Amino acid sequence: MILFRVLPVIWAVTAKADFFQFDSISNVSTYYFNYIYCNIWEGECQPNQDDATQQVPSGDFWSVFPQDYMRTLTEWYCSLGQCCDTGDCRITNNITGLARDLELKLHGQHLAQSVVLKAVQGFLSNPEPNKPLTLSFHGWSGTGKNFVARLVADNLYRDGVKSECVRLFIAPFHFPHAKLVDVYKGQLKEAIRDTVLRCQQALFIFDEAEKLHPGLIDAVKPYMDHYDNVDGVSYRRAIFLFLSNIGGTAINDVTLDFWHSGQNREDIGMEDLEHRLRSEAVESQGGFAQSELMSGHLIDFFVPFLPLEYRHVKLCARDAYAARGLHPSEAILDEVAKAMLYVPKEEKLFSAQGCKSIPQRVNFFLP
Numbered sequence: 001m002i003l004f005r006v007l008p009v010i011w012a013v014t015a016k017a018d019f020f021q022f023d024s025i026s027n028v029s030t031y032y033f034n035y036i037y038c039n040i041w042e043g044e045c046q047p048n049q050d051d052a053t054q055q056v057p058s059g060d061f062w063s064v065f066p067q068d069y070m071r072t073l074t075e076w077y078c079s080l081g082q083c084c085d086t087g088d089c090r091i092t093n094n095i096t097g098l099a100r101d102l103e104l105k106l107h108g109q110h111l112a113q114s115v116v117l118k119a120v121q122g123f124l125s126n127p128e129p130n131k132p133l134t135l136s137f138h139g140w141s142g143t144g145k146n147f148v149a150r151l152v153a154d155n156l157y158r159d160g161v162k163s164e165c166v167r168l169f170i171a172p173f174h175f176p177h178a179k180l181v182d183v184y185k186g187q188l189k190e191a192i193r194d195t196v197l198r199c200q201q202a203l204f205i206f207d208e209a210e211k212l213h214p215g216l217i218d219a220v221k222p223y224m225d226h227y228d229n230v231d232g233v234s235y236r237r238a239i240f241l242f243l244s245n246i247g248g249t250a251i252n253d254v255t256l257d258f259w260h261s262g263q264n265r266e267d268i269g270m271e272d273l274e275h276r277l278r279s280e281a282v283e284s285q286g287g288f289a290q291s292e293l294m295s296g297h298l299i300d301f302f303v304p305f306l307p308l309e310y311r312h313v314k315l316c317a318r319d320a321y322a323a324r325g326l327h328p329s330e331a332i333l334d335e336v337a338k339a340m341l342y343v344p345k346e347e348k349l350f351s352a353q354g355c356k357s358i359p360q361r362v363n364f365f366l367p
């Protein structure tokens with residue numbers, strides 16, 4: 001059978017592609033990418049940087065395989081007893097797990113919790129979606145956007161963000177130079193196409209999307225639209241997540257208004273935010289904010305992340321200790337939370353950094 005001959009070629013090409021992955025990224029960016037990957041995404045950091053870049057063989061290689069062929073490859077894995085309920089062992093689609101994680105591990109984000117779960121659950125239960133799922137996460141840094149993207153990856157894919165079905169793009173690190181935008185466009189299109197050819201239910205995460213060059217957004221737009229296919233490949237089972245700070249100020253203002261008027265933040269509804277989020281996006285600068293993605297119909301759900309309060313920071317600290325098997329007193333948790341900076345100046349209500357760096361900070365307050 002021909003597949004036996006094809007497989008060694010695949011491994012060889014994968015190894016070769018590793019070598020070329022970073023040729024357009026400066027050494028400094030590579031370093032920061034790894035730093036960010038380890039610290040913010042809390043991936044298991046390996047000395048070998050290739051592990052952090054989720055390699056995809058070069059486009060020429062995969063494009064010679066029709067999609068049927070890839071299916072045959074999957075079936076071949078199955079015949080070796082590597083088969084799974086989803087038909088693809090790389091994909092776990094654990095909605096129960098996602099619901100549980102969003103409920104127990106995410107703090108202070110009732111809207112994100114329900115919107116993300118409903119959106120993902122609805123999308124995965126539809127056998128014939130008419131377009132890819134596109135979610136746009138908005139909010140200050142440290143409010144949980146990366147964390148939720150990670151929970152989605154962890155529950156939908158066996159290998160989480162390291163899965164070959166998942167690609168993470170951090171705008172300023174993968175696409176740092178405006179003058180290279182045409183090169184990046186080609187690379188990005190190729191990466192999206194290659195990933196979907198390998199794994200129909202692919203997940204693409206664009207972090208710091210507010211820094212994406214407009215040309216790059218135009219390049220990815222067709223993949224998110226209602227087309228049956230683009231150049232013979234169907235993208236309709238893919239998931240796109242855009243993470244940005246666009247609209248963060250509007251979200252914070254609404255949350256502060258609720259607090260001033262004595263209302264619960266849990267009573268903030270999408271209707272309180274969506275209008276202001278859109279209008280702030282229209283006013284703000286940058287490719288993503290100004291793009292048709294934001295104004296048009298391509299984003300399925302806007303997901304607001306509210307600024308976090310003292311009590312939420314304490315919960316993050318509790319989780320960070322628990323991850324190390326420690327269960328400190330309330331007093332210790334208070335110490336960690338007190339060490340954060342709170343804004344605005346007068347109310348001192350919201351943690352300026354959200355829960356960012358809490359896992360690192362708890363080192364200084366060991367019980």
Ligand SMILES: *[C@@H]1O[C@H](CO)[C@@H](O)[C@H](O)[C@H]1NC(C)=O
Nearest residue numbers: 022025026027028029030031
């Ligand atoms: C980047 O890395 C290459 C290969 O490791 C090295 O030769 C080169 O000097 C580095 N450039 C800078 C600016 O550090």
Ligand SMILES: *[C@@H]1O[C@H](CO)[C@@H](O)[C@H](O)[C@H]1NC(C)=O
Nearest residue numbers: 092094095096097098100101
């Ligand atoms: C789904 O996630 C839950 C909670 O994390 C876990 O207990 C369960 O084993 C997972 N199911 C599968 C099929 O992985």
